Every structure is written in C-alpha cells, then in structure tokens.
Amino acid sequence: MKNTVRFIFAGAVFAFITPVFADEISEIKAELAQMRSEYEQRIQQLEQRLAKAEAANKEVASEVAIVKNTPVPKTHRINDFNPAISLVLNGQYNHYSESPDNYVLSGYSLQNEAGLVPQGFSLGESEITLSASVDQLFSGQATFALADEDGNVDIGIEEAFIETLGLGYGATVRAGRFFSPIGYLNERHAHAWNFSDAPLIYRGLFGDQLTTDGVKLSFVLPTDQLIEIGGTIGSGGHYPGNSGHRGIGDWLIFAKTGGDIGISHSWQAGVSHWESSPKDRAFGNGNNPVSFSGDTNISNLSLIYKWAPNGNPTQQNFTLQSDFFYQHENGQLFNSDTSMGAAYNAQHYGGYIEGIYQFIPHWRAGLRYDHLGSSFTRLSNTLLSDANFDLTNTNPRRYSFMLEWLPSEFSRIRAQVNYDQSSRIDDTQFFLQYTVNIGTHGAHSY
Amino acid sequence: MRVLPLLLLLNSFPVIADINIFACEPEWASLSQELGGNNIRVFSATSGLQDPHHIQARPSLIAKIRQADLLVCTGAELEIGWLPLLQKKSGNASIQTGAAGNFMATNYVKLLDVPVALDRSLGDIHSAGNPHIQTSPLNILLVAKALSQRLQKIDAENASLYQQRWEGFSQRWQAAIEKWQQQAIPLKGVAVVVQHDNWSYLFDWLKIKKVAALEVKPGVPPTVEDLNKVLNQIKATPAKMVINAAYQPSRATDWLVDKAAITKVTLPFTVGGDEQSENLFALFDDTIQRLLDANK
Numbered sequence: 216m217k218n219t220v221r222f223i224f225a226g227a228v229f230a231f232i233t234p235v236f237a238d239e240i241s242e243i244k245a246e247l248a249q250m251r252s253e254y255e256q257r258i259q260q261l262e263q264r265l266a267k268a269e270a271a272n273k274e275v276a277s278e279v280a281i282v283k284n285t286p287v288p289k290t291h292r293i294n295d296f297n298p299a300i301s302l303v304l305n306g307q308y309n310h311y312s313e314s315p316d317n318y319v320l321s322g323y324s325l326q327n328e329a330g331l332v333p334q335g336f337s338l339g340e341s342e343i344t345l346s347a348s349v350d351q352l353f354s355g356q357a358t359f360a361l362a363d364e365d366g367n368v369d370i371g372i373e374e375a376f377i378e379t380l381g382l383g384y385g386a387t388v389r390a391g392r393f394f395s396p397i398g399y400l401n402e403r404h405a406h407a408w409n410f411s412d413a414p415l416i417y418r419g420l421f422g423d424q425l426t427t428d429g430v431k432l433s434f435v436l437p438t439d440q441l442i443e444i445g446g447t448i449g450s451g452g453h454y455p456g457n458s459g460h461r462g463i464g465d466w467l468i469f470a471k472t473g474g475d476i477g478i479s480h481s482w483q484a485g486v487s488h489w490e491s492s493p494k495d496r497a498f499g500n501g502n503n504p505v506s507f508s509g510d511t512n513i514s515n516l517s518l519i520y521k522w523a524p525n526g527n528p529t530q531q532n533f534t535l536q537s538d539f540f541y542q543h544e545n546g547q548l549f550n551s552d553t554s555m556g557a558a559y560n561a562q563h564y565g566g567y568i569e570g571i572y573q574f575i576p577h578w579r580a581g582l583r584y585d586h587l588g589s590s591f592t593r594l595s596n597t598l599l600s601d602a603n604f605d606l607t608n609t610n611p612r613r614y615s616f617m618l619e620w621l622p623s624e625f626s627r628i629r630a631q632v633n634y635d636q637s638s639r640i641d642d643t644q645f646f647l648q649y650t651v652n653i654g655t656h657g658a659h660s661y
Numbered sequence: 662m663r664v665l666p667l668l669l670l671l672n673s674f675p676v677i678a679d680i681n682i683f684a685c686e687p688e689w690a691s692l693s694q695e696l697g698g699n700n701i702r703v704f705s706a707t708s709g710l711q712d713p714h715h716i717q718a719r720p721s722l723i724a725k726i727r728q729a730d731l732l733v734c735t736g737a738e739l740e741i742g743w744l745p746l747l748q749k750k751s752g753n754a755s756i757q758t759g760a761a762g763n764f765m766a767t768n769y770v771k772l773l774d775v776p777v778a779l780d781r782s783l784g785d786i787h788s789a790g791n792p793h794i795q796t797s798p799l800n801i802l803l804v805a806k807a808l809s810q811r812l813q814k815i816d817a818e819n820a821s822l823y824q825q826r827w828e829g830f831s832q833r834w835q836a837a838i839e840k841w842q843q844q845a846i847p848l849k850g851v852a853v854v855v856q857h858d859n860w861s862y863l864f865d866w867l868k869i870k871k872v873a874a875l876e877v878k879p880g881v882p883p884t885v886e887d888l889n890k891v892l893n894q895i896k897a898t899p900a901k902m903v904i905n906a907a908y909q910p911s912r913a914t915d916w917l918v919d920k921a922a923i924t925k926v927t928l929p930f931t932v933g934g935d936e937q938s939e940n941l942f943a944l945f946d947d948t949i950q951r952l953l954d955a956n957k
Contacts, residue, residue, distance in 0.1 A: 266843055351759075354749070381754035385727050435727045435752050441720035473720025478708065481719045521717075525710040528717065530910060576882065623881070624742075625781060659717045659742040 298347035298355075299655040303406045305339040307332065307648035319638045320415060321608035322589030323563065324499050326422035326454045331412075331644070338363050339648070342373070342406065346655075353377045358404065373404065373426075385435035395425040395447060396433075396469045397487045398538045399517040403660070409534075410617055411631050411646045414567035415585040416540050419611075420513060425489070426453040427465070441483070443471040455511050455542075456491035465491035473519075473661075478526045483661060485517045498548060499602030507559060509546010515539065519661070532573045539566035548598045557595035564588050565611075577621050585613040607639040626651045680816050683726050683756070685734035685744065686713050687932040688795040689766060689804075691941045693733055695830050696809050700819050704729075709933025710908050713739055714785070714880075718746040731815055732756040733808065736765030737772060737792035761815055767792055769807040770800045773861045785880025795931055797862035798838050798945055805830060837942055842867075845949050851956055852898070854891060854923065856905035856914045859930070863948070872900050875913040883913050892920050899923075902955045906930035924955040 315331035332339065339362070346356035357375040361368060376391030394402045400417065401424055413423040429449025436442040451457070451464015466489070473483030490512040498505045516539045523532040542563040549556040565587030573579045588610055599606070617631040626649070633644040682703040684690035690705035697703070704725050707713050713735070716722075726732070726747045734740055748757055755762035772790025779788050794800040809827035813820040849868045856875045864871055873891045875883045895917075902924040905914040911927065918925045928948050929938040937947040 266846060348758075378749070379752075381748070381757040381760075382752055383754040385752040387750070387752045433752075435723060435750065437728050439721075439724055439728075441724040443723075471720070474724070475719065475721040481721065483720045521719075526708060527711045527715070527908065529712050529715045623781075623785075656738075656741045658746040659715070660746055661717050661719050 296347075298345040301344045301652055301654035301657065303340075303342040303344075303404075303650065303652050305341060305406060305648065305650045306336070307339050307411065307646055308336050309334055309647075310645040311642055312644075313640055313642040317640075318642070319605040320419050320587070321605050321611050321638045322587070323419035323611075324497075324602075324604065325418065326497075329413075329418045329422040340405065342404065344655075348380060349377060352380060354380050385437065387431075387433050387435075389431040389433075390429070392426060392428050393431065395427040395449075395467055395489065396431065396445065397425055397467060397489050397513065398515045398540065399483075399485060399519055399536055400538055401425055406650050406652075407660075409536075409569060409571050409581050410583055410615055411629060411648045412633070414538065414569075414583070415587050415611055415613055415637065416538065416565045416567060419565075419587060420455060420540055420542055420563060422454050427467070428452055429463075429465075440474040441472055445469055451491045451493070455493065455496070455513075455544075457493040457496040459494055460492075465489065475526075479522055479524055481521050481523075481661075483517075483519045485515070487515045489513045489515075495549070499604045503602050504552040505548055505550050505598055505602035507544070507546060507548055509544060509559065511542065511544045513540055513542045515541075521661075528573070530573075530576055534571045535568070536571075537566060537568040540564065548595060548602075550598055550601050553601070555597065555601075557598050558593045559591075559595075560593040561589065561591045569615075579619040579621065581615075581617045581619075583613075583615040583617075585611070585615075587611040605638055608636070611637040613637065624657070625653070680812070681728050681730045683729035683732050685732070685740050686795070688801075688941065688944070689733040689735070689808075691932045691944075692801065692805055692808060693731075695941065696805060696823060696826050697812055698822070698826055700816065700822060701812070709929060709931045709935075709938065712908055714742065716740070716743045718743045718750065722747055723750050726751045726756065727753050729753065729756050729762070731762045731764060731811070733764045733766070735767055735792050735794070737767035737789040738787045739767075739792035761811070764808060764811050766800075766804045766808075767794060770794050770803050773865060774858070784876075784878025791859070791861050793859040793930075794862055796860055796948075797866040798834065798841065798941075799866055800862055801941060802831065802834055802838070805834070833942075837945065841945055841949050844953065847956055848949075848952055851902075852900040854895060854900045854903040854917065856903065856911065857909060859906060860904060860928075867952075869952075872898065875903075875917065888913060888916055892917065895921055895923065902926050902952075904928055907934035926951050926955040928952075 309332055311331065311334060315334060318331050319325070341361045342358055343361070344356065344358045346354065348354045355377045358373040360371040360373045362371070363369070372392060374393050376389050376393045378389040379387055382388065396402055400408060400414065417423055427447050427449035429447055431445060431447040433443055433445030436444070446466065446468040448463045448466045451460045456465050467487060469485060469487035471483060471485040473481070475481045490510070492510050494508045495506040496508070497503070498507045518537050520535045521532065524530070544559065544561045546559055547556050548559045565585070567583055567585045569581060569583035571579055571581040613636060614634045615631060617629055619627055619629045621627045629646070629648045629650070631646040631648070635642040635644055680697065680701045682693045682697065682701050684693055684703055684705045686707055687705045687709050690703045693701060693703045706722055706725070707716055734744060754760065757763060767789065772794070774791035776783070776786045776788065779786065794804070805827065809823050812823045816823070845867045850870055852870045852872045854873045854875065855871055858874045858876065858879050860871070863869070873894055875888060875891055877883060877887045900923060903914050903917050904926045905911045907927055907929050911925070914925055917923060928951055929935040929944055932938055932940060932944050935947065938944040
C-alpha cells in the first residue's frame, strides 16, 4: 500500500516535469482565458455593487439632510422689527435756451412746483420711504420728500398711508395720503418715471401729480383677465381742488383691465373720473388776486403695452404708454383787489405718448410727445389780464428724447433733451440726471 | 318641467374641490402637479426661459394670484421684486405671508452660499443664501414632502389622496435619484466653469468641482478683465466644460469657448428650459445627459 502511494506520487512529480506537448499548451491557454473572463465578470459585478452601495449612501445622505434641516435657532436683534427703509437720491444738471423764470404753459395756470427746475446743478428731491406690516391686518408706508427751496429744506409728506393685507374677496382698503388712482403715471413716484420731468398734461392739470387725503377702496374681480374697480373719497384739499371742505371734498372712481397676449406681450387699460368743487382757488401763474370757485371734473384714459421676448425683459424690452385727460371747469372768477367777478367755463385736454426701448441690457432710449389744448366758452378779458394769464399758444407741444444707462437695478444715469413749445417762445431744454436707490429692494410694478 | 332634467344633470357632476395653485416657477408647478394630480389646478407665473428675479407684477399675474388658494414659490428673496407687490394687490387673505396658503420651498432645505457680508457692491446677492435649490433632486424630495403635507392641511378632505400621491412620487423619485447617481459617476470631480453662480446644489449633489465663475459678482456682466482672468486660470489648470443656463444669453460662455479648449453646456435649469425638460424627471434626465455628453 505504501509503495503504491509512493509510486503514484513519484508519477505525479514525473508528470509535472515531463516536457509539455503543444495541445496541452492551448488547453491551458483556454483555461486561463476562461478564468480571466470569469474574474472580469466578477470584478464588474463587484463594481456594480460598489456603485449601488455608493448610491445607497447618497440616499442615506438625503435622509441625513432631512435631519440636518431642522431649523437652527437664529439670533434675534432688537431692531429686527424695524421697517424697511429705502432712500432715493437724485441730482441733476439742467440747461435751458430760455430763462426758466419766464416759463408758462399757455392756457393753463401752473401751481406749486410745476415750473422748471433751476438752471445748472441742482439736488432735486431726495426721498425716504419707510414700510412694514403693522400687524396681521395692516401694512403701513410713508414717503417723505426732502427738497432744497432757496436754502430752506422743505420736507413734504408725499404719501403716508395704511393698507389692508389680504382682506379677502379681492378687496383692499387704503387710508391716509396717497397718489390718486387717476391715470397710469400718477400713482408712481417721480423717480420711477421714464423722463426726468412730468408730462405737460400732468404739469398743467395737477402741478405734476394729484394727491388724495382720504380713503381708497378697490376690488380685484375673480376673473382670468384682470379687472380692478374702485374709488376714493378725500378732503379735496389738493390742487385742482383746494382746502376748506367740511366733509368729502373730492371723489374718484376708476376701472382697470389688462392681461397678456401670448408670452411676449402684455397690456393694461384704465379709465377714471375725478370731481371736486374748489372755493377761492388761486388762478393764473404765481401770486395774483384772481381766484376760481366752482366745479371741476377730470376724466382719464390710459393705455400701456409692453413687449419682452419670451416674457424675459432682462435683455430687451419695449414699453408704449399713454395718458389722455379731459378737464371741465365751470364757475366764477373773482378779483379780491377790485372786487370784480365774472363767469368762467373752460375745457382743458391733452396727453402724452411715450415709447421706451431697452435695446441692450442696461441701456434704454425713449421718445415722448406731449400735446395739449384748451378752450374757454366764458372768460372775462379784464380778469384775464388781472391774472396775467397766458393764452398766446392754443396747442402747447413738446418733444422729448432720453437715453439711460442703468448699471444695476439700483442706479440710473439719464440724459434728456426737450424741444418745448409750451408758450410763445420755443425752448430747448437739456437734463443730465442721476437717480439711485439705497436700501430695500424696490418693487417691479407694471 | 324642462329645466328639471337639466338641473339633475348639473347636480350629477362629481364635486371636485379644485385647489388653485399659483406657482412662481415652473419646477414648483411641475411638482404641484405630481403631488396634487386632478385635485389641483396649477398656474406657473414664469416659464423656463424667464429670469425669475426680473419679473414685473403684470396685470395677468394679479388676476391669477387673486384666485389662488396656495402659493408655491422659492422664497429666499428670489421673487422679492414682484411677489410682495402681487400679494398686496391681490386682496386675497389665503396667500399672505404666514397663511397656510403661503408655501416657500427654501424654508425646507439647507441653503448654500449664505453670504458673510451683505453689501450691494458685491452684486445681486441673496442674504438668505442661494435660492436656486431646484438643481438638486435631493432638495426636490425635501420640498415635495413638505408640500404634500401642506396640501393635506389645506384640502383635508382629500388628505389620503395627497398622501398616496406623495408615497408614489417619493418612490419613483428615489429610484430616479439612484439611476441618475449611477449615470453621473463619471462626472465626479470633473472641473467646470460656470457663467452665473446658480448651480451650487447640482454640484454639491454630483460632486462636480466648480473652479471659476465668469460673473465674478452675481448679476453683474463680467468685464473683459474678469474673463481674461478665468481664461488664464483654465490655461494653467484646465477645466472640462463651461455651463450656462438656458434662460441666460451665453455671450460670456461663448467668448470662453472661442478662446480656450473647453466644451459649452447649456443646461435647462428648470422645467421648460429646453424641449426635453417637460417635467421634473425629464429635467434631470436631460441635465445629466448633457453633462455626460460634454464630458466625453
């Protein structure tokens, strides 16, 4: 038995050291190839398992993220509830071919600051706006305008109102002082206008802008096309009204509608009507003894169209906007120096149309055309000359061109040229202006 | 008598409690559709080709938000220029800040790139952090869970339906995440240049390495000097691709592609950013495919 084992062992050893024949080599080669492919398969399987395990890890990671996401307590500061503050700074350089002191708008009596800004460098208006939610029901907002009037700082309350926060049924109530919802441009602060001065019709009818001290109620109807209706009642204390009313001094109704046409176009149209009955309202340009008492009413039609390719205004966009007003005044003129009175019946009408084109990002150019008219069915020549009222030009007109550079959402540098035919003498006006907004991010209103 | 059958017919219609959703961006409109199914009607305020930061409070948007029961937006100041204005004008109580119908997606994920200093000279920065969270499917999952809970709260009658849809979505989405992660293995550690810094979450997820941004200050167009800096940098240490979003013009990207051996990739950024990205699933299919193609 032992010998047999020894023999087999010796045979096996012998077999190993025996020279290998050719067919055996190919057999071994085939075996090796098979082993290799098997290993490759196993490696592949292992790799796949590894990838799966990694993916599973990711899943775990996502779950960890959920845990991680439990909010971290924030440190609270004592001024956390302070209102949002934004400050608008504005400065300009102006040049006119005629003296701005002689500026008149033929057929219209200019009020307050409705003239031209002084020649040369001027600071213009600086504006501070504060706003915040008051509580769960109200928000509050105030805008103060600071202007330098011959060395005296004049602080004006442009707007100061409270407003309901989501009353329901599309209703919003606003109370306090606010820009009246008459016309498209009227509700916007001067720094948000596309030109550095007001359209002539705004200058002539309102002394640039109409303000209401009172209450506004508005409804957005539950329709897919915007329909907003509303109205205001107020003190009637702002031009072309004047102070001295005991109860409701002016009222206004308005309606707006608008929507999109496709993805690149949008529009809005509005109508509004305002009425008041001023007593002893100064008439004519500057201080004079003649005053108006009677009824005044103003109707407005406004249209806005905007284009932005694919609804993305960042690169290029175009805006076409227009406001048209018609005013009717009927009453008496009275000269307090001569105690002479006479009937007065007048119609003022006109508007502007402007187109603004952003041709490349951060650059915009715009054109504006103003056209006014007036007609008087009753007007006493004596009182007319007493008031030093200019009637030399039946159709004041103005052409404006502007070019803007907007380095960011918060700053703007603008150059503007007007060819102004407001009165007997034509005037060429040039403005170079900067406007910046510091603080809270402004709203992109339509 | 003739009216009666008509009334009966009207009565026989199933009463569907339609929840009107106003989504600020298309990714949230798509997610709302996934989670709400037939119980919701969704309107997207922006499309995949619009910059969600630069939107105006257009009349059509006021009309839509007036009728909304639920607002699904990004938050973190992305819509700061227009959403607060829309809320104010809406006269709609249910979507005001703090109401149940006010859902801000960024409240449910951890934000990256929270700035250490807040100054407008640094460009268009968001104080709460990077708001472009939809570039990672992990974030989508987190937001989806919270959104489903919100739907169940607002429309309690149909809560079980929303729960079902959430469970279904969650399963499909996690399987999809696994698939995307497998596909994206070759992208790990790949060096890329971006035009605008809005891919942080995508890169964080796929471990892609951002080596430079063409816009040094977010929102401020790069100067030639900025661009040359990036060019010199990638000449020294090459990057594989330069990425821009479909809604942004690719001028800066094209400049770099022209000057250096680098591949341009335009990613959809959100649902509707390109033809393929019809929904959230397709968005990531397409995003990863485009990255892989550029990596070849």
